[in-house]
Amino acid sequence: MAMSATYSEAHADPHHVGRAAEHPGPAPKRIVTAYGFWVFLLSDIVMFSCFFAAYAVLVDQTAGGPKGSEIFDQRNVAIETVCLLLSSFTCGMASIAADVRNRFWFYLSMAVTCVLGLIFLAIEFKEFADLVSRGSGPSRSAFLTAFFSLVGCHGLHVSAGVLWLLTMMAQVFAKGFRADVLRRMMCFALFWHALDIIWVGIFSVVYLLGSGL
Amino acid sequence: MLGKLDWSAIPFDQPIPLIAGGVVLVGILAVLTWVVVKGHLPYLWREWITSVDHKRIGVMYVLLASVMLLRGGSDAIMMRIQQAIAYQSQGYLPPEHYNQIFSAHGTIMIFFVAMPFVIGLMNLVVPLQLGVRDVAFPTLNSVGFWLTATGALLVNLSLVIGEFARTGWLAFPPLSELSYSPGVGVDYYAWSLEISGVGTLVTGINLVTTVLKLRTKGMNYLRMPMFCWTTLASNLLIVAAFPILTATLAMLLLDRYLGFHFFTNEAGGNVMMFMNLIWAWGHPEVYILVLPAFGIFSEVVSTFSGKALFGYRSMVLATMAICIISFMVWLHHFFTMGAGPDVNAIFGIASMIIAIPTGVKIYNWLFTMYGGRIRFATPMLWAVGFMVTFTIGGLTGVLVAVPPADFLLHNSLFLVAHFHNVIIGGVLFGAFAGLEYWFPKAFGFRLDERWGKLGFWFTFAGFYVTFVPLYAAGMLGMTRRMQHYDVAEWRPWMIVAAVGMAVLTVGVICQIMQLVVSIRNREALRDRTGDPWDGRSLEWATSSPPPVFNFAFHPDVRGEDAYWHIKIHAQQQSLDHEVPEYHDIEMPRNSPTGFVCAFFATIMGFALIWHIWWMVILGGIGAFATFVVFAWRDHDEYVIPAAEVAAIDRVNLEERRSLVSMAGAL
Numbered sequence: 001m002a003m004s005a006t007y008s009e010a011h012a013d014p015h016h017v018g019r020a021a022e023h024p025g026p027a028p029k030r031i032v033t034a035y036g037f038w039v040f041l042l043s044d045i046v047m048f049s050c051f052f053a054a055y056a057v058l059v060d061q062t063a064g065g066p067k068g069s070e071i072f073d074q075r076n077v078a079i080e081t082v083c084l085l086l087s088s089f090t091c092g093m094a095s096i097a098a099d100v101r102n103r104f105w106f107y108l109s110m111a112v113t114c115v116l117g118l119i120f121l122a123i124e125f126k127e128f129a130d131l132v133s134r135g136s137g138p139s140r141s142a143f144l145t146a147f148f149s150l151v152g153c154h155g156l157h158v159s160a161g162v163l164w165l166l167t168m169m170a171q172v173f174a175k176g177f178r179a180d181v182l183r184r185m186m187c188f189a190l191f192w193h194a195l196d197i198i199w200v201g202i203f204s205v206v207y208l209l210g211s212g213l
Numbered sequence: 214m215l216g217k218l219d220w221s222a223i224p225f226d227q228p229i230p231l232i233a234g235g236v237v238l239v240g241i242l243a244v245l246t247w248v249v250v251k252g253h254l255p256y257l258w259r260e261w262i263t264s265v266d267h268k269r270i271g272v273m274y275v276l277l278a279s280v281m282l283l284r285g286g287s288d289a290i291m292m293r294i295q296q297a298i299a300y301q302s303q304g305y306l307p308p309e310h311y312n313q314i315f316s317a318h319g320t321i322m323i324f325f326v327a328m329p330f331v332i333g334l335m336n337l338v339v340p341l342q343l344g345v346r347d348v349a350f351p352t353l354n355s356v357g358f359w360l361t362a363t364g365a366l367l368v369n370l371s372l373v374i375g376e377f378a379r380t381g382w383l384a385f386p387p388l389s390e391l392s393y394s395p396g397v398g399v400d401y402y403a404w405s406l407e408i409s410g411v412g413t414l415v416t417g418i419n420l421v422t423t424v425l426k427l428r429t430k431g432m433n434y435l436r437m438p439m440f441c442w443t444t445l446a447s448n449l450l451i452v453a454a455f456p457i458l459t460a461t462l463a464m465l466l467l468d469r470y471l472g473f474h475f476f477t478n479e480a481g482g483n484v485m486m487f488m489n490l491i492w493a494w495g496h497p498e499v500y501i502l503v504l505p506a507f508g509i510f511s512e513v514v515s516t517f518s519g520k521a522l523f524g525y526r527s528m529v530l531a532t533m534a535i536c537i538i539s540f541m542v543w544l545h546h547f548f549t550m551g552a553g554p555d556v557n558a559i560f561g562i563a564s565m566i567i568a569i570p571t572g573v574k575i576y577n578w579l580f581t582m583y584g585g586r587i588r589f590a591t592p593m594l595w596a597v598g599f600m601v602t603f604t605i606g607g608l609t610g611v612l613v614a615v616p617p618a619d620f621l622l623h624n625s626l627f628l629v630a631h632f633h634n635v636i637i638g639g640v641l642f643g644a645f646a647g648l649e650y651w652f653p654k655a656f657g658f659r660l661d662e663r664w665g666k667l668g669f670w671f672t673f674a675g676f677y678v679t680f681v682p683l684y685a686a687g688m689l690g691m692t693r694r695m696q697h698y699d700v701a702e703w704r705p706w707m708i709v710a711a712v713g714m715a716v717l718t719v720g721v722i723c724q725i726m727q728l729v730v731s732i733r734n735r736e737a738l739r740d741r742t743g744d745p746w747d748g749r750s751l752e753w754a755t756s757s758p759p760p761v762f763n764f765a766f767h768p769d770v771r772g773e774d775a776y777w778h779i780k781i782h783a784q785q786q787s788l789d790h791e792v793p794e795y796h797d798i799e800m801p802r803n804s805p806t807g808f809v810c811a812f813f814a815t816i817m818g819f820a821l822i823w824h825i826w827w828m829v830i831l832g833g834i835g836a837f838a839t840f841v842v843f844a845w846r847d848h849d850e851y852v853i854p855a856a857e858v859a860a861i862d863r864v865n866l867e868e869r870r871s872l873v874s875m876a877g878a879l
Contacts, residue, residue, distance in 0.1 A: 025430040025767060032349050036422040043414060043456045050460035050490060054475060061481025063474075139472035142481030149467060149475075167841060174845070184844070 030183055037187040041194045044157075048198050051150040052205060059210075061142035068143070068210030071131060077207045080123050081199065084158075087116035088196045095189045101177050110169050113192070117162045124155050147206065154202055157195055164188055216824035217397065222375045227310065233287075234373035263803040265351035266761055267336050270358050272655055274333025275648065277358075281325040281365055286721060288318035290714055293679070297711035299697035300704045311696045312379035313398065317368065319382025320402060323498070324409060325365045327636065330644040331505040332361075332416055335444045338651055339420060341752035341759065342438045344429030344768040344775070347801065349422035352843070355807030357415040363811045364409025367818050371401040375822070378402040381694065383495065384465065386476035386487050391469045399469065400822040403462045408814050410459050417451030420444055429751070431770035435529070438750040438774075439515075439522055442529050443508030446536035450497045450504070453540070457494040461487065485550055492543040500539040503635065504532060506643025507574055510596045513646050514578045516746050517593035518585030521774050524577040531570035531577075538567050548619045557616040564614035568607055575600060590746070591665035595646035598673045602638030606631060609684070627687025630680045637676055645669075645724075653745045657757040658738040664727035672720030678713030682706035741868045749777040756865040762798045762853060765862035795855040795862070802851050806843045810836060 027035070059068070090113040097105035128148065131137060138148035168188050171181050224230055248254055261269055291314055295304045306314070340348055348354050371377040378398040380389045389399045424445040428437070465487070467473040474482040515522040522528060544552065544560040578600060587593070609631040613619050622628055645668075653659045686706040691698065731738055744753040754776045755764055772778055817832030819825075 022431055023428055023433045023770075026345055026428065027426040032422060032426045035426050036349055036418055039418045039421050039452055043418065043452045046453055047456035047460045050457050050464075053490070054464065054486060057483055057486050058475070058481060061474075061483070063480040138467075139474065140480070142474040142477075142483065145467070145473040145475055145480075145482075149464065149473065163837070167844070171844065175847075180849070 029179075030186075033183045034186055034190070037190055041190060044194070045198070048150075048153065048201075051146070051153055052201065055146040055150045055206065058142040058146040063141035063143075065141040065144060066136050068147070068206070069212065071136060072207050072211050073127070074207070074211060076123055076127055077203065080120050081203055083116045083120045083123075084196055084199050087113045087120070088193055090116065091189055091192045095185065098172070098177060098182060098185050103172070106172060107169060110165060114162060114165050114169075117158055117165070121155060121158055121162070124151065128152070150206065151202060154195065154198055157198075161188075161192055161195060164191070214825075216820070216826070218374075218823040218825065222397075222823075223373065224376070227307075229306075229310065230372050237369070238373075258805075259803065262808050263355075263805045265347075265355050265801050265803055265807075267340050267348045267351065267354060268655060268759065268763075270354050271333045271335075271337030274329045274336060274358055274361070276333075277362055277365060278326050278328075278330035278333060278644070281321055281329070283721075284369065285318050285321040285326055286718075288314045288321070290718065292318065293707075293711045293714040296695065296698075296707045299695075300701070300707070301699050302697060304697055306696070308696045309376075309379065312694070313377045315694055316378045316381055316384075316398075316402070317371075320378075320406070321365075321368060322636075323382065323502075324406060325361070325368065327502045327640050327644070328409075328413060329361055329365075331447070331502055331640065332413070334509065334644065334647040334651065335420055335440075335447070335505055336416070337655060338647075338752055339423060339441055339444050340427070341654070341755065341763055342441050342750050343424065343427060343432060344751045344754075344764060344770065345423075345427045346763050346798070348419050349427055350419050351801040352804050352806055352849075353415050354419055355804065356810050357412040357419065357807075359807040359811030360412030360415070360814055361409045363814045363818065364405040364412070366815060367401060367405035367408070367822070370819070371398065375401065383491050385491075386465065386468070386482075386484050387478050389465060389469075390477055392477075397822050400466075403466050403469075404818045404821055407459060407462050407466075408818050410455050410462075413451060414455045414459070417448040417455065420448040421452055424448070429764075429767045429770060432775070433770075435526065436770055436773050436775065438508075439511035439525070439528055439532075440505070440508035440750075442532050443504040443511075446532045447501050447504040450501045450536060450539065454494045454497040454501065457490060458498075461490040461494065464490075485547075488547050488550065489543070492546040493540075496543040496546065497539045499635075500535055502640045503643070504535065506599075506640050506647075507532070509643045509647040509650070510578060510599060511574075512750065513592045513596045513650050514581050515774075516650075516748050517588045517590060517596070518582045519588075519747070520581055520585040521749070521777075522577065523580035523583075524573070525773060527573055528577050531573040534570040535567060538563060538570075542567065545614055545616075545619070548616045549623050554616070561614050561616045561619075565611050568611050571607060575604060590649075591660070591662055591669060592646045592650040592746075594666060594669045595642045595649065598669065599638055599642040599646070602642065602673075602676065603635060606634030606638050609634060622687065624692050625687040626683045626691045626693055629693045630683035630687060633680050633683070637680075645672075650746070651752070653740045654743075654752055654757050654759070656735075657740060658731065658735040659740055659745055661727050661731045661734065661738065664723055664730055668720050668723035668727055670720075671716055671723055675713050675715075675717030675720050678716055679710050680713070682710040682713070686710075742871075743865065743868065744776075744780075749774040751775050754779060756868070760861050760865075762800055762858065765795060765858050765865075766793050793862070795859045797855050798853045798858055799850045800853060802849055804843065804846075804849075806839060809839045813839065 026032075090109045094106055094109035094113060097103075097109055131144070131148075136144060138145045165188065168181075168185055171184070175181050248257060261273065264270065291306065292311070295306045295311060298304050304311075336348070336354065340346070368377065375397045378384055378389065378394070378401065380394060380399060380402070384399055384402055387393055389402075424437070424441055464473070464475040468475050468477060468482075474480040476482050476484050476487045478484070511522055511528060542560055542564040544550075544556065545564045548557050548561070578596070589597075609627070613622050613628060613631060649660055649665055683706070686703050689700075689702050689706075691700070691703045691706075740757055743756040743759075745757070746753070751764075751768055751770075752759075754768060768775065768779070813832045813835035817829055817836070820828030820832060
């Protein structure tokens with residue numbers, strides 16, 4: 001090739017930094033997509049950490065309203081957690097099914113994931129509605145503001161995830177296991193698992209620590 | 214039906230915004246009419262608006278920044294005139310309006326001038342320097358640009374419909390809470406930044422992935438041009454910092470819209486939490502802006518000194534050090550909060566430490582120039598002007614990083630002078646250097662040198678005449694954001710500053726003239742070689758403007774200053790006539806996704822500001838539908854056949870050979 005013939009390595013590379021492994025060139029699309037999505041997830045976790053920080057700052061600012069230990073229902077939270085963790089497992093099953101191009105198991109696992117996600121959302125919605133009806137809504141105190149925002153932000157992500165999940169099922173139905181659909185499926189799986197990790201954080205910081213206070 | 218929107222939103226009683234808005238509206242309508250009548254609309258739609266080509270998106274970013282620079286600049290002129298005449302009088306601006314102007318000036322200059330300018334240059338150049346065909350996610354790139362444009366549009370809309378925030382460029386609560394700012398100004402501010410912030414985040418993710426995952430063969434990390442390194446650092450900061458802005462503004466909006474208590478005075482809200490959060494974004498933001506400028510200067514200084522960059526690896530280290538330390542200094546923005554001497558000392562020292570890697574950079578640039586064959590072309594003038602100006606700004610920065618000194622200078626014009634010193638002397642000078650340097654690459658002809666140099670000297674002089682007086686007035690105790698004042702000692706400095714503003718304006722006019730003259734003489738200024746400055750990195754290895762696929766084949770990099778070595782090698786071998794082997798190239802198809810997304814984002818943003826809930830839902834559904842439609846596409850790429858690639862590349866190769874033989878003859 002005209003512009004790439006070899007010439008004296010020492011001249012071109014005075015610091016000899018290039019003697020390590022040579023860079024092979026641009027990465028394949030699948031790697032690039034997954035990598036970019038990981039970077040997005042990291043940014044999303046930064047956003048969550050702001051709400052975590054706000055919660056930590058405001059947790060004692062109850063302004064005469066209820067404390068965490070007075071409003072948290074451990075049984076509900078336990079069911080929520082089980083639903084979400086199980087949904088991560090079924091989501092993994094869906095990924096495997098997509099990898100082996102098995103439509104039946106793909107639809108089934110995705111449907112179960114969806115149902116578990118919806119149960120989670122329903123419980124959370126009920127918890128919020130109960131609190132609001134008892135006059136302990138987010139505008140009652142700074143603590144409740146932070147609580148509703150942090151947990152609600154996660155719930156919003158789960159809702160978006162459910163919407164994405166249904167779109168993925170429709171895409172597989174319409175397009176089959178095409179390369180770009182599989183890349184999106186991989187991103188969706190990463191997203192769903194990341195939500196699980198964030199829930200573990202919420203479960204520990206908000207509900208476990210909170211019920212002791 | 215229309216929420217809070219009614220006829221009272223149009224400021225019929227205020228002539229200035231109405232006339233300004235009217236003139237802009239007439240201008241836009243005139244341009245649109247011209248475009249439609251001349252039949253350029255299909256071309257614009259096909260080649261620019263729906264383009265996913267990183268070079269075109271980069272150009273559009275820079276164009277947006279330039280237009281907004283004129284808007285932010287007019288705000289600055291109005292403020293300087295006001296402060297020059299408002300001694301023991303009200304001046305010509307009512308306080309309400311003045312407060313909107315300084316808030317809009319800061320917001321626009323940071324978010325819609327500095328950000329799009331550096332992002333535009335990174336977009337234009339980085340894939341070329343890396344020797345690849347495009348960024349990692351081309352369509353997302355277009356979405357990012359159009360969301361930024363949406364934010365800019367919303368800010369400008371506030372000029373005519375409703376009002377802008379009167380809270381300063383960071384909308385500190387409790388002033389920005391509903392009880393003290395019941396109007397829509399803060400909502401305009403917050404929604405335009407939320408929307409454009411998403412656009413910026415998308416770009417950050419895109420460029421980080423591009424630099425880390427898409428490099429041509431042999432482009433090891435320590436062979437990347439300096440600009441790619443600073444791009445990486447800057448975009449890592451975007452990914453880490455912009456979500457903080459999004460979250461903080463979301464909290465403020467929740468307070469305003471739903472009666473939450475994050476930052477209120479009542480019910481346990483914590484105002485200082487806003488300060489901590491916003492500056493945890495805001496301080497890295499400063500480095501998001503200035504790091505790419507450092508990269509531009511590195512490229513420019515090395516090219517125009519005819520030498521490889523001195524201390525390349527220390528430069529990389531300094532860049533990454535700044536990237537990390539910039540996250541550990543945010544509290545110096547509110548030393549006066551009352552965090553106590555220990556906390557203030559730690560943040561003060563951390564702030565001063567940043568001067569060390571920055572000093573390393575300055576020395577490296579000086580040593581690059583030392584013994585070089587220096588050409589003082591316009592980009593180099595901006596670089597040298599930067600080194601002087603930025604050093605002064607850095608010194609005053611170390612001064613205000615000392616907490617006891619900061620207690621005296623806090624919120625004074627000294628501080629205003631300091632940050633204009635670093636932002637104008639750093640970011641804006643860098644943006645202009647990059648514009649002059651890469652313009653021939655983007656358009657295939659150079660900019661007029663005479664007007665460019667005039668522009669530089671007027672801007673450079675105007676900058677000092679404007680901002681040195683502000684240092685002095687600050688030392689005399691004048692605080693920032695003053696609508697009028699009664700202290701006689703401040704007056705002369707304000708008048709000098711206004712004169713400086715006039716000189717700066719002449720500089721801007723020169724630069725506009727430069728553009729006009731250059732476009733008119735473009736045949737005479739045409740650069741056929743693709744390498745007008747005798748450049749060193751890969752963007753100069755392709756034609757100007759580059760073909761849509763950038764490189765006919767991925768260059769094989771064997772060392773630092775990749776293109777320089779290719780050139781030297783070609784001369785030593787006295788021309789290589791082998792014809793490269795061409796392959797079919799797959800390129801992403803153009804897509805209106807970005808534009809349509811921004812259309813719905815604009816509708817949604819406007820509806821949210823005015824509480825028009827049905828329109829919000831409509832916009833949301835539209836945005837989701839756009840994504841689904843995009844996801845449903847069957848063909849997202851098209852193929853350029855090898856024969857066509859060969860034909861395009863042959864022209865480039867011929868020009869290049871004549872260049873090499875010419876250089877060989879010298």
